[in-house]
Amino acid sequence: MGESLPDVPGGDQERGAAFRRPVRTLRVKMVLLGGSGVGKSSLALRFGKDEFRSTSPTVGCAYLTRVVHLSEVTLRFEIWDTAGQEKYHSVTPLYYRGAHAALLVYDISSRESFIRAQLWLKELEKQSVPGSTLTWLVGNKGDLDQDRQVSAQEGKKLAKDRSLFFTETSALSGDQVNELMLDVAHRVYEHVGEEQGGLTEWKETLPEEMYHRDTSNPLSSCCKVGP
Amino acid sequence: MDGEGQRATVAWETGTLAPVDRLRTERADSPTPGLVEGTEPGAGGKSAMFVHAQSFEDLTAEAEEEALRGAELDKSEEDCTEELKALEEQHNNDFSSDGRAKEEDVSSEAWRSHRKHVFVLSEAGKPIYTRYGTEEALSSTMGVMMALVSFVEAEKNIIRSIHADGCKVVFLTKSPLVLVGVSRTCQSDRELLRELQYIYYQIVSLLTLTQLNHIFQHKQNYDLRRLLAGSEYLTDNLLRRLDRDPGLLLSAVTCLPLASSARDVVSSSLQAAKAKSLVFSILLAGDRLVTLVRKKDQVLHHMDLHLVFNLVGSSSSFREGEGWTPICLPKFNTAGFFHAHISYLEPASELCLILVSTDREDFFNMSDCKRRFLERLSKRSAYQTLKDALKCPSYSVAQVGIPELRHFLYKSKSSGLYTSPEFPVVYESDEEQERLMGLYQDLHSCLHHPTRPLRSFYRCSETENLLAWVTSGFELYLCFSPLATKALAVSAVNKLLKWIRKEEDRLFILSPLTY
Ligand SMILES: Nc1nc2c(ncn2[C@@H]2O[C@H](COP(=O)(O)OP(=O)(O)O)[C@@H](O)[C@H]2O)c(=O)[nH]1
Numbered sequence: 123m124g125e126s127l128p129d130v131p132g133g134d135q136e137r138g139a140a141f142r143r144p145v146r147t148l149r150v151k152m153v154l155l156g157g158s159g160v161g162k163s164s165l166a167l168r169f170g171k172d173e174f175r176s177t178s179p180t181v182g183c184a185y186l187t188r189v190v191h192l193s194e195v196t197l198r199f200e201i202w203d204t205a206g207q208e209k210y211h212s213v214t215p216l217y218y219r220g221a222h223a224a225l226l227v228y229d230i231s232s233r234e235s236f237i238r239a240q241l242w243l244k245e246l247e248k249q250s251v252p253g254s255t256l257t258w259l260v261g262n263k264g265d266l267d268q269d270r271q272v273s274a275q276e277g278k279k280l281a282k283d284r285s286l287f288f289t290e291t292s293a294l295s296g297d298q299v300n301e302l303m304l305d306v307a308h309r310v311y312e313h314v315g316e317e318q319g320g321l322t323e324w325k326e327t328l329p330e331e332m333y334h335r336d337t338s339n340p341l342s343s344c345c346k347v348g349p
Numbered sequence: 350m351d352g353e354g355q356r357a358t359v360a361w362e363t364g365t366l367a368p369v370d371r372l373r374t375e376r377a378d379s380p381t382p383g384l385v386e387g388t389e390p391g392a393g394g395k396s397a398m399f400v401h402a403q404s405f406e407d408l409t410a411e412a413e414e415e416a417l418r419g420a421e422l423d424k425s426e427e428d429c430t431e432e433l434k435a436l437e438e439q440h441n442n443d444f445s446s447d448g449r450a451k452e453e454d455v456s457s458e459a460w461r462s463h464r465k466h467v468f469v470l471s472e473a474g475k476p477i478y479t480r481y482g483t484e485e486a487l488s489s490t491m492g493v494m495m496a497l498v499s500f501v502e503a504e505k506n507i508i509r510s511i512h513a514d515g516c517k518v519v520f521l522t523k524s525p526l527v528l529v530g531v532s533r534t535c536q537s538d539r540e541l542l543r544e545l546q547y548i549y550y551q552i553v554s555l556l557t558l559t560q561l562n563h564i565f566q567h568k569q570n571y572d573l574r575r576l577l578a579g580s581e582y583l584t585d586n587l588l589r590r591l592d593r594d595p596g597l598l599l600s601a602v603t604c605l606p607l608a609s610s611a612r613d614v615v616s617s618s619l620q621a622a623k624a625k626s627l628v629f630s631i632l633l634a635g636d637r638l639v640t641l642v643r644k645k646d647q648v649l650h651h652m653d654l655h656l657v658f659n660l661v662g663s664s665s666s667f668r669e670g671e672g673w674t675p676i677c678l679p680k681f682n683t684a685g686f687f688h689a690h691i692s693y694l695e696p697a698s699e700l701c702l703i704l705v706s707t708d709r710e711d712f713f714n715m716s717d718c719k720r721r722f723l724e725r726l727s728k729r730s731a732y733q734t735l736k737d738a739l740k741c742p743s744y745s746v747a748q749v750g751i752p753e754l755r756h757f758l759y760k761s762k763s764s765g766l767y768t769s770p771e772f773p774v775v776y777e778s779d780e781e782q783e784r785l786m787g788l789y790q791d792l793h794s795c796l797h798h799p800t801r802p803l804r805s806f807y808r809c810s811e812t813e814n815l816l817a818w819v820t821s822g823f824e825l826y827l828c829f830s831p832l833a834t835k836a837l838a839v840s841a842v843n844k845l846l847k848w849i850r851k852e853e854d855r856l857f858i859l860s861p862l863t864y
């Protein structure tokens with residue numbers, strides 16, 4: 123987690139008090155799945171910091187948080203970015219179990235990654251309670267259109283057949299990343315939030331997270347815009 | 350490793366394994382540094398942090414569960430066999446897509462002239478890892494190696510090494526893996542074997558030995574690269590460290606120089622942030638240990654700690670968010686995974702906290718431990734002292750004030766910690782540093798010779814003069830300019846030991862804590 127994360131409980135409340143009556147903060151568990159190298163960590167970094175940087179392959183799993191403000195509620199996304207490497211497969215259920223949202227990511231310039239995504243989907247369908255996890259099929263690296271191996275139609279069709287939401291993104295350019303985040307936020311809140319026990323309330327346990335002072339994230343303001 | 354057993358016997362023979370407590374009270378007044386284990390400069394106050402370890406029963410249980418789950422996964426994959434087959438073919442073509450520039454022509458002179466090759470293969474002769482080039486291009490070479498191994502094994506000899514044409518080929522058979530080192534360096538067979546052991550343990554730490562055995566019992570022909578995909582860079586990095594890091598040679602780790610009062614505050618803050626499943630809390634500054642707090646009666650082996658260092662140092666992925674990864678600490682227990690919570694204290698900081706837990710469901714608990722630690726620490730002035738210490742993580746040999754002394758390695762045996770100044774200008778380049786490391790390795794071989802170990806050793810050359818000395822308390826390697834004489838070198842030892850004694854509060858962890 124970094125300095126520019128909008129994840130500042132203290133800050134949120136101040137703002138809430140100043141501009142409107144305090145809103146509830148609900149916890150949303152989201153998991154990123156898909157083969158190695160498709161851009162899951164890059165998407166997570168975009169979600170969290172709105173940055174793009176090349177990093178080394180994820181070891182095990184990475185956890186980060188991101189706060190999204192909707193008009194009537196604040197959602198605190200707890201994002202699990204998995205490694206996608208085969209040796210970690212046996213521990214991955216830990217992360218998608220009980221997830222409210224799953225992003226199944228492939229790389230539009232790699233057919234292999236598209237097939238891998240389908241394998242992940244099988245796993246996911248087997249393990250999770252039907253309807254409890256909203257799943258997005260995400261074709262990443264949309265900027266690599268010239269090397270495209272999976273057409274948008276194919277992605278859409280798969281999503282339709284398996285009742286998934288679909289989008290293409292680019293973590294590199296940031297294209298559609300915010301839109302995806304907001305879409306997830308709205309849908310999760312609508313579909314899961316209303317159910318009894320769907321989303322639990324986030325209670326901050328600490329007086330102050332001193333290493334998350336910086337509130338100047340452009341995302342936090344842009345995402346405040348409601349539906 | 351072998352060294353330990355041997356060291357223990359040396360201590361016994363000389364009959365100096367006196368109760369540490371008594372010796373410690375004497376040590377403070379003694380102007381001559383104790384040469385006995387437990388009284389040497391840098392020796393820890395309480396029990397040492399690194400020793401051989403016992404294991405957790407629940408860890409073993411978990412490993413069995415893990416193996417079962419792995420088996421289930423295998424089954425589920427059979428459902429999608431056609432897709433997978435197509436996929437695998439493709440996969441084989443882009444194994445190197447993980448960013449390793451390995452597309453080297455394996456028939457080229459350049460490939461052949463690498464100083465040290467390392468190959469890992471399965472007992473069925475399937476390639477698993479090569480340091481240079483790709484495994485596919487080398488599968489026939491690996492086949493030949495395996496043929497050699499099995500030929501000699503059939504004759505009830507275990508093949509150990511072949512020497513030919515300025516090249517040494519060393520074999521390490523660790524069922525179900527076979528490791529082969531091909532070296533043009535003048536390292537001894539034992540040194541090369543030690544390095545192969547590290548590589549073996551690196552692989553075990555990713556998979557556990559239980560899982561490895563399970564896999565190959567079920568499918569002799571299994572292509573292990575599938576499971577190691579995306580982690581080759583860890584082995585690459587470990588090999589680089591083996592060439593450069595004195596800690597791996599000395600079986601020891603080094604500390605961030607820090608005033609002991611500040612270190613004690615950091616340690617006690619870490620000690621206070623405990624949890625039931627927590628076994629080790631490790632705070633690192635780059636490759637240097639700031640402190641290590643462990644569960645009472647649990648000790649970490651230096652090799653396991655180096656594997657943790659390698660994991661953290663090789664990956665930038667922990668910089669984003671909090672990492673949570675299964676890791677097997679093979680010297681602790683080859684059968685099970687621990688779960689490590691890895692995070693940096695602050696976004697751009699060098700300070701990395703590793704919390705090793707036995708419970709894979711305990712992420713949020715570990716996350717909370719980190720928060721509590723940081724909350725406590727940031728209220729104390731010691732935190733600023735620590736941050737200031739990061740600005741000078743090393744010291745210059747000039748501070749010691751010994752003429753002609755260029756560099757040294759000093760290891761306190763009872764604490765498993767070593768200290769060493771930064772490299773002077775003469776050894777600024779990577780090649781020179783590796784050459785010096787090579788010289789230290791030679792000395793190390795002489796001191797640890799299996800049948801004729803030397804207690805001290807002096808060697809002159811045109812470029813430098815070297816002195817090595819081992820007692821039951823410490824190991825010392827000194828590098829002088831070629832102008833130094835033997836008499837000067839010998840007199841330098843005492844001076845250096847006194848200096849280290851004077852600085853030991855800062856350079857070592859004298860009071861390790863447990864929770
Ligand atoms: N061109 C392009 N490259 C990307 C994009 N997202 C990620 N990458 C690159 O793809 C590689 C793998 O990304 P990473 O996020 O580590 O993938 P992960 O293994 O799924 O987490 C890295 O070199 C990234 O820089 C994208 O949207 N476009």
Ligand SMILES: [Mg+2]
Nearest residue numbers: 162163179180
């Ligand atoms: Mg990743």
